[in-house]
Amino acid sequence: MIKYKNYVSWFVMMAFMITIMLPVTPAYAFSVSDLFQATDLNSSKAENDMSTGKGILDVFLGLLLGKLLGSTGNTLTQAGITDNSGSDGQSSKEFVGFYAEWWGTDTASFDSMINNANVIKTIAPFWATLQADGTVTDRGGNDHATVVSTAQQKNMTVLLLINNAKQDGAVPPVHTVLSSPALRTKAIDNFEAYIKKYNLDGINVDFEMVPAEDRDNLTAFMKELSERLKPQGYIVSIDVFPKQNEDNDVAAAYDYAALAKYADKIMIMTYDNHGVWSGPGPIADIRWVENNLKYALRFIPKNKLYLGIAAYGYDWSAQGTQSLDFKSITDLSKRYGQAVQWDDMSKSPYFSYTAADGVAHTVWFENSESIKFKLSLITKYDIAGAAMWKLGEEDPKVWSVLRDTFHK
Incomplete structure (x- = not known):
């Protein structure tokens, strides 16, 4: 159990350091919760995950993946996920x-x-x-x-x-x-x-x-x-x-x-x-x-x-x-x-x-x-x-x- 916690601590620390070092990227039409299909934070399962440290780990993982995936926004758009936030998108008129x-x-x-x-x-x-x-x-x-x-x-x-x-x-x-x-x-x-x-x-x-x-x-x-x-x-x-x-x-x-x-x-x-x-x-x-x-x-x-x-x-x-x-x-x-x-x-x-x-x-x-x-x-x-x-x-x-x- 102690060994498991050490691994988790080590992984969280590494994720945190990488997240800080990565450059800021713009938001895209998808969210990390969409990728993970996150559960409601009010649910008992979510509360349990947070109490065991899994929820915290997911947060850092989400930040990390958000940074990494931000640079692949164009690829995701080509794959069918469209960014409608800018003026370059097609007008509905x-x-x-x-x-x-x-x-x-x-x-x-x-x-x-x-x-x-x-x-x-x-x-x-x-x-x-x-x-x-x-x-x-x-x-x-x-x-x-x-x-x-x-x-x-x-x-x-x-x-x-x-x-x-x-x-x-x-x-x-x-x-x-x-x-x-x-x-x-x-x-x-x-x-x-x-x-x-x-x-x-x-x-x-x-x-x-x-x-x-x-x-x-x-x-x-x-x-x-x-x-x-x-x-x-x-x-x-x-x-x-x-x-x-x-x-x-x-x-x-x-x-x-x-x-x-x-x-x-x-x-x-x-x-x-x-x-x-x-x-x-x-x-x-x-x-x-x-x-x-x-x-x-x-x-x-x-x-x-x-x-x-x-x-x-x-x-x-x-x-x-x-x-x-x-x-x-x-x-x-x-x-x-x-x-x-x-x-x-x-x-x-x-x-x-x-x-x-x-x-x-x-x-x-x-x-x-x-x-x-x-x-x-x-x-x-x-x-x-x-x-x-x-x-x-x-x-x-x-x-x-x-x-x-x-x-x-």
């Missing part, structure tokens, strides 16, 4: 980049996707339009297969963004499809075929200006689409107009609560607070954005809700309203020597200028600073993420801001 090609050689979205692959988790290419007869027309653009394979190689999900044909007669094409069960089925058949043709990961339904009378029809369509695609592992998402009540005619067709039953992701288009239909003003007044977000959260689970963010601006004049990307806007500001102003109430940048023809113009837009305030709402309300229209039109500085929230 998702950044979706809407992707569009306005002409055959337009690579703005592609270039932005490639350059910011460490932020973008999903792209939604605007490649298809639903027609009144349930067929789907391809909008053209660059090689779809190459875009998809490149994105997926960079660990991005790719969702087909499909919009509805615009009204050119008495009856909106989208009403014709949504109000007919047969045409809804035909449309879904064509959606599925398109997704499979290009090896896509799912779909993003962007039906806009849907008549209020089609509220239930739109919900039925999303239900049928979900029942077709989800069992096959595809993602089903939808873009919805923002609103703060159900009296908003242009947004009445979106039954938020019902759509949330069938959509995996819902992107609320919180931009175009002012646009071609209005006078000059903020693209996305922060107060307006937050109020729309708060209303949506009454019906849509936060883990399905994505905040829409604009990357562009509008130039208003007596000659009309023009949509511009960030580069074009900054070029205008420099050309006419007009410094960008800041509206603190709406958290938005703007400036005015008089063109060479004497026409007065006012420009409101979004930049990295205004988007920073939008991102704070994602954190404040703990929603799923953000969706930006569109890749390639943004302020280049916005990516350092986005990276803080959406690092992959």
Whole structure:
């Protein structure tokens, strides 16, 4: 017994000396108690161990192993034990980049996707339009297969963004499809075929200006689409107009609560607070954005809700309203020597200028600073993420801001 105690004393002393000499290492996601599966110190067994000296020995062993294992943290992480304490871990928030090609050689979205692959988790290419007869027309653009394979190689999900044909007669094409069960089925058949043709990961339904009378029809369509695609592992998402009540005619067709039953992701288009239909003003007044977000959260689970963010601006004049990307806007500001102003109430940048023809113009837009305030709402309300229209039109500085929230 005395010999046993001598061995224990010797071992404890050696462990203590080694522990002191080893350098301090940072804490990791696991603990010594996890490694030992330590028992409750209030249990009778634990009390007995402590009284015999075994508990003390375990403490020193724990300290010793903690020092030694601290230097192997990377190995343990590779083995499946992840350190989530630092900012280098993947964000739980998702950044979706809407992707569009306005002409055959337009690579703005592609270039932005490639350059910011460490932020973008999903792209939604605007490649298809639903027609009144349930067929789907391809909008053209660059090689779809190459875009998809490149994105997926960079660990991005790719969702087909499909919009509805615009009204050119008495009856909106989208009403014709949504109000007919047969045409809804035909449309879904064509959606599925398109997704499979290009090896896509799912779909993003962007039906806009849907008549209020089609509220239930739109919900039925999303239900049928979900029942077709989800069992096959595809993602089903939808873009919805923002609103703060159900009296908003242009947004009445979106039954938020019902759509949330069938959509995996819902992107609320919180931009175009002012646009071609209005006078000059903020693209996305922060107060307006937050109020729309708060209303949506009454019906849509936060883990399905994505905040829409604009990357562009509008130039208003007596000659009309023009949509511009960030580069074009900054070029205008420099050309006419007009410094960008800041509206603190709406958290938005703007400036005015008089063109060479004497026409007065006012420009409101979004930049990295205004988007920073939008991102704070994602954190404040703990929603799923953000969706930006569109890749390639943004302020280049916005990516350092986005990276803080959406690092992959």
